[in-house]
Amino acid sequence: MSTRTIQGEKNLQDIRQASKDGIGGSPLRPDGTLKVRGEFAYSSDMWHEDMLWGMALRSPHPRADILSVDISEALKLPGVYAVLTHEDIPGSKFYGLEIQDQPALAIDKVRYHGEAIAIVAADHPETARRAVKKIKVEYEVLNPIVTEEQCLAPEIHGYVHEPHEYKSHGSGNICHSQKLVHGGGVTDEIRALADVIIKSDYEVGMQDQAFLGPESGLAVPAEDGGIDLYVATQWLHVDRQQMAPVLGLPEDKVRLTLAGVGGAFGGREDLSMQIHASLLAQRTGKPVKIVYARDESFFGHVHRHPAKMTYEHGVTRDGRLVFADARIVLDGGAYASASPAVVGNAASLGHGPYNIPNVRMEAIALYSNNPSCGAMRGFGAVQAAFAYESQMDKLAEAIGMDPVELRQLNAMSEGDSMPTGQVIDSPAPVAELLQRVKDMPLPPPLDLENLDVRTLPGALSNTSHGEGIVRGIGYSVGIKNVGFSEGFDDYSTARVRLEVIGGEPVAMVHTAMAEVGQGGVTVHAQIARTELGVEQVTIHPANTEVGSAGSTSASRQTYMTGGAVKYAAEAVKAALIEKGRRRYGWTQSDITLSGGKVVSESAGPLVPMVDLLGDEAIDLTREHHHRPTVPFDKETGQGFGHVQYTFCANRAVVDVDVELGLVKVVELTAAQDVGKALNPLSVIGQIQGGCTQALGLAVMEEIIVKDGKVRNASFTDYLIPTILDTPPIPVDMLELPDPNAPYGLRGVGEAPTVSATPCIVAAIRQATGKALHRIPVRPEHITGTL
Amino acid sequence: MRVTFTANGKPVEADDVWEGESLLYVLRERVGLPGSKNACEQGECGSCTVYLDGTPVCSCLVAAGQVQGREVRTVEGLSDENGELGLVQQAFIDAGAVQCGFCTPGLLVQTDALLDADAQPSDTDIREALSGNLCRCTGYEKIMDAVRLASARKCAKAASE
Ligand code: FES
Ligand code: FES
Numbered sequence: 019m020s021t022r023t024i025q026g027e028k029n030l031q032d033i034r035q036a037s038k039d040g041i042g043g044s045p046l047r048p049d050g051t052l053k054v055r056g057e058f059a060y061s062s063d064m065w066h067e068d069m070l071w072g073m074a075l076r077s078p079h080p081r082a083d084i085l086s087v088d089i090s091e092a093l094k095l096p097g098v099y100a101v102l103t104h105e106d107i108p109g110s111k112f113y114g115l116e117i118q119d120q121p122a123l124a125i126d127k128v129r130y131h132g133e134a135i136a137i138v139a140a141d142h143p144e145t146a147r148r149a150v151k152k153i154k155v156e157y158e159v160l161n162p163i164v165t166e167e168q169c170l171a172p173e174i175h176g177y178v179h180e181p182h183e184y185k186s187h188g189s190g191n192i193c194h195s196q197k198l199v200h201g202g203g204v205t206d207e208i209r210a211l212a213d214v215i216i217k218s219d220y221e222v223g224m225q226d227q228a229f230l231g232p233e234s235g236l237a238v239p240a241e242d243g244g245i246d247l248y249v250a251t252q253w254l255h256v257d258r259q260q261m262a263p264v265l266g267l268p269e270d271k272v273r274l275t276l277a278g279v280g281g282a283f284g285g286r287e288d289l290s291m292q293i294h295a296s297l298l299a300q301r302t303g304k305p306v307k308i309v310y311a312r313d314e315s316f317f318g319h320v321h322r323h324p325a326k327m328t329y330e331h332g333v334t335r336d337g338r339l340v341f342a343d344a345r346i347v348l349d350g351g352a353y354a355s356a357s358p359a360v361v362g363n364a365a366s367l368g369h370g371p372y373n374i375p376n377v378r379m380e381a382i383a384l385y386s387n388n389p390s391c392g393a394m395r396g397f398g399a400v401q402a403a404f405a406y407e408s409q410m411d412k413l414a415e416a417i418g419m420d421p422v423e424l425r426q427l428n429a430m431s432e433g434d435s436m437p438t439g440q441v442i443d444s445p446a447p448v449a450e451l452l453q454r455v456k457d458m459p460l461p462p463p464l465d466l467e468n469l470d471v472r473t474l475p476g477a478l479s480n481t482s483h484g485e486g487i488v489r490g491i492g493y494s495v496g497i498k499n500v501g502f503s504e505g506f507d508d509y510s511t512a513r514v515r516l517e518v519i520g521g522e523p524v525a526m527v528h529t530a531m532a533e534v535g536q537g538g539v540t541v542h543a544q545i546a547r548t549e550l551g552v553e554q555v556t557i558h559p560a561n562t563e564v565g566s567a568g569s570t571s572a573s574r575q576t577y578m579t580g581g582a583v584k585y586a587a588e589a590v591k592a593a594l595i596e597k598g599r600r601r602y603g604w605t606q607s608d609i610t611l612s613g614g615k616v617v618s619e620s621a622g623p624l625v626p627m628v629d630l631l632g633d634e635a636i637d638l639t640r641e642h643h644h645r646p647t648v649p650f651d652k653e654t655g656q657g658f659g660h661v662q663y664t665f666c667a668n669r670a671v672v673d674v675d676v677e678l679g680l681v682k683v684v685e686l687t688a689a690q691d692v693g694k695a696l697n698p699l700s701v702i703g704q705i706q707g708g709c710t711q712a713l714g715l716a717v718m719e720e721i722i723v724k725d726g727k728v729r730n731a732s733f734t735d736y737l738i739p740t741i742l743d744t745p746p747i748p749v750d751m752l753e754l755p756d757p758n759a760p761y762g763l764r765g766v767g768e769a770p771t772v773s774a775t776p777c778i779v780a781a782i783r784q785a786t787g788k789a790l791h792r793i794p795v796r797p798e799h800i801t802g803t804l
Numbered sequence: 805m806r807v808t809f810t811a812n813g814k815p816v817e818a819d820d821v822w823e824g825e826s827l828l829y830v831l832r833e834r835v836g837l838p839g840s841k842n843a844c845e846q847g848e849c850g851s852c853t854v855y856l857d858g859t860p861v862c863s864c865l866v867a868a869g870q871v872q873g874r875e876v877r878t879v880e881g882l883s884d885e886n887g888e889l890g891l892v893q894q895a896f897i898d899a900g901a902v903q904c905g906f907c908t909p910g911l912l913v914q915t916d917a918l919l920d921a922d923a924q925p926s927d928t929d930i931r932e933a934l935s936g937n938l939c940r941c942t943g944y945e946k947i948m949d950a951v952r953l954a955s956a957r958k959c960a961k962a963a964s965e
Contacts, residue, residue: 046897053905054893054912056839056879063838143829144822230843230851230906230940280843280906281940312844472928478935535904535941699900706943707903733848733938741944742935 040548041761044699047540048557049533060278061250064236066305070099070139072291072298073146073308075153076317077128077135080164080387080726081178082157084126087136092152097145099302101153103136107297109266115256115288115392117193117354119179122264122293128157129178129352130389131727132317139298139306162387162726163191166326166347169384178352178385191385193350194358196365198655200437201376204330204343208376212332212340214416220329220405221792223720224349225322225711227394228738231280233318234309237295244271245296250279252286254530255566264293265300272296276560282534283711284393284571285319288355316731320355320392321721323348323383325364325401331374333413339428341376342369342409346402348391350383355392357383362504363398365655366438370406371448371497371665372428377437379655387726393571395711396498396771403496404793407776411492411783421780422452422493429495439656442663445754447691451667452495454689454750461671461685461746464489475673475680477742486677489684492780495667496773499660500765501574501644508574508661509643511565512542512582513558516550516590516627517635523614523627525550525587528558531567531579536767537700538575542583544696549587551611552627565641573664573765576696581760582642589638598630645758662756666690666769668709671745672781679797681717681782683743686774689750693764698751704767706747712774714739717782720794809871811837812881818868827866828852831878839879839909843938850937853910854878860917862936879909882916891961892916895954896947903941911937915951923958925951 039045052058089101104111104123111125112118124135136153140146161175168175169191178191202208209215235249244267251257254274262269279286291308298306310318326347332340346364350357365381381398394400414421429448435441466484474482502508513528525546533539543555560567567579595609598616608619616624648657669687674680688705695701718737722729730736755762775793783790786800807830808817818834828845831837831854841851845864852863855877863876882890889897892915902908911934918925918933925933930951939947 044900046900047902049905050897050902051889053902053908054879054889054896055883056837056909058905059838060841060906062842063832065833065838142822144824228940229904230841230849230938231904232842279904280841281904283940309842312846470928472932478932535906537903703900703903703942703946706945707941708943710943711940732846733844734846738938738940740935740938741947742931744944746948747943747945 039544041544041696043544044697045540045544047537048543049539058278060231060280061248062232062234062309064248064277064307066236066238069236069305069307070141070302071143071146072137072139072295072306073150074134074294075136075150077124077131077133079128079157079159080131080162081160082128083160084124084128084135085156085158088154089136091154092138092149095145095149095152097141098138098149099304100139100298101136101149102297102301106301107264110263113260113264113289114354115356116358120353129387132389134294137294137298139302164386164388164726166384169386178387193354193383193385194361195380195382196361196650196655197653198365198377198379198437204341204376204378208341209332213335214413215330215332216409216412216416217330218409218412219791220327220408222325222401222404223794224324224723225394225715225719226316226721226736227283227285227319228736229281229283229285232310232312232315233290235277235291235295236305236307237299238305239299239303242271244273245299247274247292247296248277249274249292250277250286252282252532252534252571253569254532254560254562256569257289257292258562260289261293261296265296274562276532279532279534282570283395284397287393287569287571288320290318312733313731316721316728320390322394323350323360323391323401327401327405329405329409331409331413333417335417337417337419337424337427339372339374342374343378344368346381348381348383349386349388351386351388351390353390355390357392360398362650362659363499364402366436366650366659367399367497367499368402369437370403371430371446371495373430373434374437388723389721389728395708396768397572399496399498399772400775403772404776404779407494408779411780422456425495426452438650438659440658440660444662444756444758445691446663446665447752447754448495448665451665451689451691451752452493455493455667455669455687458687458748458750464673475675475682476678477682481678481680482675486675487673488676488785490672490674490781490785492670492777492784494773494777494780495665496769498573498664498769498772499662500577500664501572501661503647503660504649505647507643508568508578509641510567510578510582511639511641512579512586513564513637513639514546514583514586514590515635515637516594516631518628518631521628522554523552523631524554524556525552526556526558527583528564529567529579529583530560530562530564531575532560532570534570536570536575536704537697538579540700541576541580541696545580545583546587549584549591551613573768576763577759577765578642578644580696582640584760585642586638586640589640590636593636593638594627594630598625662759662764664764664769666773668774668777670777670781672778672785674782674785674800676786676800679800683713683745683778685745686713686747688747688770688774689752690769691752691754691764692766693756693759694753694762695751696761696763701751701766702749705749705770708767708770709747709774710739710744712771713744713778715793716775716778717794805869807868807872809874809876811835811876812878821868823869825868826864827868827871828863830868831863837878837880841906841909843906850914851907851910853913853937855913860913879912882912891957892919892954895957896950899946899950899953901942901946901950907937907939911939911947915954919955919958923962924955
């Protein structure tokens, strides 16, 4: 063991030595010290003297008409300050990310298990809990619409939303659909060109983001009649945009400040407690804090869409893909959330990073009485990757080819076209990434002589001493888009200020970027240091006083807000140099900022920045818009829809106890092209975290929904990987710059979550010989006792 | 009821404590020590781990009344009197084991207890000891690095003393 630990120290020295604190280095997180001290203020730590606690009454039924709501008993309880229903909402009663179909509090009917009906403010969380219990709701319980068959036959089973209830509502119970045809599509003639055709059905369960920090925040009524909200979110401005109309306030009277965020992974893209806390604060005139309990968190945010998929591929004997035909049905649940965009991703990325001459695809999202689904890491690309990568393994087996070789043979690379017709105009090293994971050393084989049962499947439960354990290896690769797609004007704003403080030049970076743990704050400081040649950078708290930063999602924040910080810093630098030119008449063309000085690269230092700045601050704001994209054609799916693509390949080694159906992932290797690693330590951390969520989806994570009811809304019953379930995750990072991106960088966070799930399943298949068409893989799928 | 105990070496008292309140709630909402985190309040995630009379426990599972007269040490008490970071705290920062950091306070206390019991645990020992602490962000690899680093520093320090 001592060699391991000494090595740990050495790695650290390497990192330190490489670290210049500018981009490409790995300076430590500016919030790290506060976090390890327990002093970092997360949203659930917000506190105000005299504050009240808010809580919601949630529906026990997935579908019901509300006949009456009686709040009188709840109001009588001492310590209760307010009980509100939809009737008390001052403004619009609906909100939504893409379609305003979601009532802030249920009106006349509930559409999913856990929908909020009424809210309470009280002086203690327990008082609030008791008050919630005293609200009497009379329901007429209806049969929930929960299966694809039911959803697609609304004339028999009914509508989740009455047709045309909302302006942009799709037809029937279909929330959104997208078709795609590429090459000759899929006809009998094209089918005839294939030597082998494989058709299978696949299913993905409903995964949860399961961030650790519960939805929470504090709403404080302001003297001007507005609301100040301190909240954990992914996008301050879009929260405000949805909140203000409901609160009946102009946007400038709804001010949001980011409170510490304990993870997000897409689950904080939709509103949760924001409107409820603000309504209660408005009504009571007192600060109101809401902190979800874990079960409420499961009800209070959207999940990853469960999917049913049919995939058909044709291949020639020598391994060339001929055609692919797919249908993806995503269950979007009761409200639209981000379903339309998820469908766009599923359709356009759903055939993987492969050149396939003829393609057909249809992806749809349903409205149902299941829990609402929306954004989660990998956003619409995850479900399809399980299906297309499973198909690649089947095809390889059918023609007797190595599965990595088959993938490499068909791998897309720079200059190739997506099935949408979009030409990939930056590196796409798909074959190389696969080669890299394949070439990495394998972990030592299972040593039955010297084994520690804690490392086996079943681990601490001591279920095996090596008998019945079989090892398997699997491979996969995936593709994910970066940034918001399909014509969305996705932009970010940054303000950079340079001034002299305490005799030193100091840069301040102000953005509305939600730091959700990904490390954006570290990178912003690195960018400012690099561009302005200063040591000291402070990061202003993220709030709505500066322009929108867009969402911390879609792997876009370093690209978008990082880009905005770069451009604002460049503008500040240009302004400072211009000031020097005017004052000193410099004529050199190679003037830049470095080490706290204005320097000419050829002539050396010109003047300390401190002297040039004097008492004046340079304070400039810039926006970064990425290059425009267009919506996909609804019928053909053609169009330049995505900003950037990112690729990750994985190899999984698993041990399976084939008698008990238990799986232990022994090692999960990743190779990813990150364009340029602005902070290698954070990049690797993101890749490892993304792989682990993929592992969760492969073997354990699922929200169990029966007849619309959630059965496992707790960390006791919804399992996320522990440190014992998670193996070493060696990461091989490739840096091929994207000419269109700031610094050449490529979004990082999601690609591993797309690619790592299928390789774990592939490894289990190799160990067991089972077909495994559904994830998460459960013991009974392996033992065949289902 | 009134509950008195010591937190990080200092006597504290909380009034009007409702008998159903947990130690976690009292620490976070009543005595100004919000460092221990509330992620599940069911004993499943370890985010709320504190020392109670020297033993790490999930403070969400301890009723406030149970700590009457006892000694609690939280993440806030892992730094020394001068505010200097403890060895385990520093290692978590240095190794990049902190992302959102919500799991961190609980992991720090649990790691501190592990290294107290065994300054040089094997990787499997570390995994076993930390298996009650969920982290959703890091994939645990950097947490392993942090514990190994803390172990190495602790051993080096012991050797030099
Ligand atoms: S909050 Fe105590 S174990 Fe999760
Ligand atoms: S760092 Fe976010 S939960 Fe561990």
